[in-house]
Amino acid sequence: MVADWRYLLTFSFLALNTLQAAALPSPPRADHAAPIPNSHANKDPGESSSISSIIGARAAAPMDVPTESQQSHSMYSEDGMNGTTPQPGFIPNLSITREQVNCLDLATGRDNKCWNELQLTTWVENWIVGHTCYESEGFSSCFLRQVGYPELDCTGIKLATCTPPPLKPDQDPRVFYVAFNIYAINQYFGSWYTAVGGAATTAGLNVDAIVQLIDPPSDTHLILDNILIALTGIFAVAPGLGFNVGNMLDRAVEDAADVAQSLRTGLTFIENAIIGFPQIGRYLYPIDTPASAVLQIADLKNRLGDLIAEVQSNLNKTVSSVMADPREFLAFAGQGNFTASAPSLPDQTQYLLYAFNTYVISAGLSGNNIYGTIAKDTNVQSLATNGSQNKLAYDLSACEGYNSENVCDTWWYSGNYASTFGLDHFSHIERGFGDVMTQLFQKYTTGQLLFDNAYACNQNGNYGKPVRVTVNAQGLNTQCLSQLRILTWNMDCNGVNDRQCEFVEQGPQGGFLGNCGSHSFFSVMDDPIYCVPNSYLGPLINQREHKLSRN
Numbered sequence: 001m002v003a004d005w006r007y008l009l010t011f012s013f014l015a016l017n018t019l020q021a022a023a024l025p026s027p028p029r030a031d032h033a034a035p036i037p038n039s040h041a042n043k044d045p046g047e048s049s050s051i052s053s054i055i056g057a058r059a060a061a062p063m064d065v066p067t068e069s070q071q072s073h074s075m076y077s078e079d080g081m082n083g084t085t086p087q088p089g090f091i092p093n094l095s096i097t098r099e100q101v102n103c104l105d106l107a108t109g110r111d112n113k114c115w116n117e118l119q120l121t122t123w124v125e126n127w128i129v130g131h132t133c134y135e136s137e138g139f140s141s142c143f144l145r146q147v148g149y150p151e152l153d154c155t156g157i158k159l160a161t162c163t164p165p166p167l168k169p170d171q172d173p174r175v176f177y178v179a180f181n182i183y184a185i186n187q188y189f190g191s192w193y194t195a196v197g198g199a200a201t202t203a204g205l206n207v208d209a210i211v212q213l214i215d216p217p218s219d220t221h222l223i224l225d226n227i228l229i230a231l232t233g234i235f236a237v238a239p240g241l242g243f244n245v246g247n248m249l250d251r252a253v254e255d256a257a258d259v260a261q262s263l264r265t266g267l268t269f270i271e272n273a274i275i276g277f278p279q280i281g282r283y284l285y286p287i288d289t290p291a292s293a294v295l296q297i298a299d300l301k302n303r304l305g306d307l308i309a310e311v312q313s314n315l316n317k318t319v320s321s322v323m324a325d326p327r328e329f330l331a332f333a334g335q336g337n338f339t340a341s342a343p344s345l346p347d348q349t350q351y352l353l354y355a356f357n358t359y360v361i362s363a364g365l366s367g368n369n370i371y372g373t374i375a376k377d378t379n380v381q382s383l384a385t386n387g388s389q390n391k392l393a394y395d396l397s398a399c400e401g402y403n404s405e406n407v408c409d410t411w412w413y414s415g416n417y418a419s420t421f422g423l424d425h426f427s428h429i430e431r432g433f434g435d436v437m438t439q440l441f442q443k444y445t446t447g448q449l450l451f452d453n454a455y456a457c458n459q460n461g462n463y464g465k466p467v468r469v470t471v472n473a474q475g476l477n478t479q480c481l482s483q484l485r486i487l488t489w490n491m492d493c494n495g496v497n498d499r500q501c502e503f504v505e506q507g508p509q510g511g512f513l514g515n516c517g518s519h520s521f522f523s524v525m526d527d528p529i530y531c532v533p534n535s536y537l538g539p540l541i542n543q544r545e546h547k548l549s550r551n
Contacts, residue, residue: 101113103117104118104173106167106173110341111339111340112336114177120177120178121330121334124178124333128326131146139323141153143179144179147179152179152182154182154183154186156316157186157193157319162183162186177339181339182329185322185332185338188269189318189322193312193315193316196232199231203231203304204301206353206356206357206360207301207304207360209444210360211297213436214361216364217297218296218297218298219296221297222297222360223295224293224294224307225293226467227356227359228310228311228314229285230356231311232284232285232315232355269332269335272335276334283315283318284314297367300360353444354444354446358444359467359481359482361440361444361450361482362450362484366483366485369426371423371487372421372455372484373421373424373533373535374417374486374489375419375489376417376419376488380399380409380411381399381400383396383399383541384398393540393542393543393544394550403438405437405438406441409432409434410433410434410437410535414447414448414451414455416448416452421455423535425533426509429511429531430531432550449482451486453481453482454480454484454485455486458485462479462480463485463486464483487506489536489537490504491539493540495546512532515529515531527546530549532549534551
């Protein structure tokens with residue numbers, strides 16, 4: 001049975017090993033495992049099961065979230081070897097250069113290189129082969145107990161009891177490094193848990209502001225599982241979108257570049273782990289089903305407390321599983337990123353809510369009969385300034401430059417697609433959205449999230465489908481976070497008499513190319529003026545024979 005577990009681990013880490021800086025040798029067969037020094041190999045009374053029983057230890061442990069007073073007292077000394085800083089989840093790196101750290105001598109400090117240099121993935125696999133645990137005991141508890149740290153409890157998000165392991169005299173560095181990684185990974189999730197918990201009040205205020213800006217019907221439906229994914233925060237936003245995270249941060253943050261880099265780094269940890277062992281994401285990204293609960297937008301604010309609590313519960317289930325299952329633990333630890341210090345997510349609550357905001361905004365717009373539009377390979381600001389203004393059907397002088405949010409007049413320009421997006425209210429085609437988009441992009445979302453994400457979702461044939469998180473060799477990607485329908489201006493229409501030709505994807509909206517009056521109230525001989533949506537950038541803009549009105 002032990003040998004079977006041995007081979008299961010080997011198979012599970014074929015993908016993980018591609019993430020490591022150096023290839024690790026295959027561990028020996030179980031029946032030839034060599035003794036491991038200083039590993040406390042003697043079995044305690046009551047040990048009755050092989051470590052393979054860890055596979056079944058998936059039940060989430062109860063959360064033990066410290067009180068404010070517990071979080072604030074200092075338990076971490078300047079030498080970095082015991083206690084914690086006042087901010088849970090963060091430990092400063094030691095001021096030691098990489099060259100100075102000898103991985104076999106803990107007195108010289110810690111360095112992330114030591115995980116690969118000491119071949120700790122193989123070492124942990126060998127340790128598992130040579131040890132047994134109590135019935136239903138998870139990996140972290142089993143390891144910490146047997147190597148001399150029974151007082152540490154890292155079975156869930158437990159900031160008060162999962163503290164840095166103290167260095168013991170003559171300790172095998174491999175024992176210390178694995179114990180420290182257990183602590184550091186736990187603290188990483190703890191900082192995420194804390195950030196989500198701190199977002200509840202801001203999320204409620206955001207809902208109020210978003211509803212006031214876009215005025216969606218009170219019965220607009222939101223899918224509960226989609227909200228949970230969106231509320232998970234950073235990892236529902238950054239993957240696969242290709243934009244500068246720094247643009248999304250509070251502009252008052254002086255160290256926005258450092259914060260953005262920290263967020264990207266935090267993303268990489270979870271992304272690599274899920275690529276190595278996809279099961280890790282089963283609690284973080286619930287799969288929508290036809291039976292998924294539906295929440296009306298009018299009830300969203302009142303339910304936020306429960307929703308935040310559920311997201312935190314899912315984070316706790318995740319860390320509990322990572323701590324219990326050695327394959328999941330090594331999917332994180334094997335990256336070598338948790339050996340020098342315990343990484344943490346910066347406390348940028350507003351950023352963590354951008355995914356949530358985007359989902360609510362896009363669902364609200366859709367519920368209000370508002371669609372996104374795209375003019376492919378078109379830069380509307382160039383149209384207004386490249387000398388073609390005299391050839392256009394209406395004045396674009398208000399679009400002579402983009403503002404700080406890449407908005408001009410009623411349009412937003414996408415650098416990713418080299419195309420211009422707008423919003424089109426099918427019930428009020430004359431309505432412009434320039435001011436609304438600017439306010440949304442300043443505080444709650446970005447053009448990339450609202451438009452680019454929606455366009456990619458539409459192009460992949462997924463419009464109307466739930467938010468999806470996919471994992472492959474290229475990374476972790478959140479699809480359809482924006483639920484906005486994107487319609488493409490049809491450039492093959494044949495003049496004002498072709499009133500059924502507006503969009504590529506569907507027929508025209510009501511009022512398109514309707515009569516908006518004539519030039520003169522007193523003359524019936526004047527040419528008619530044709531109504532087009534405020535965001536119209538179809539083929540009729542490039543002519544002067546027929547007059548158009550978008551207001």
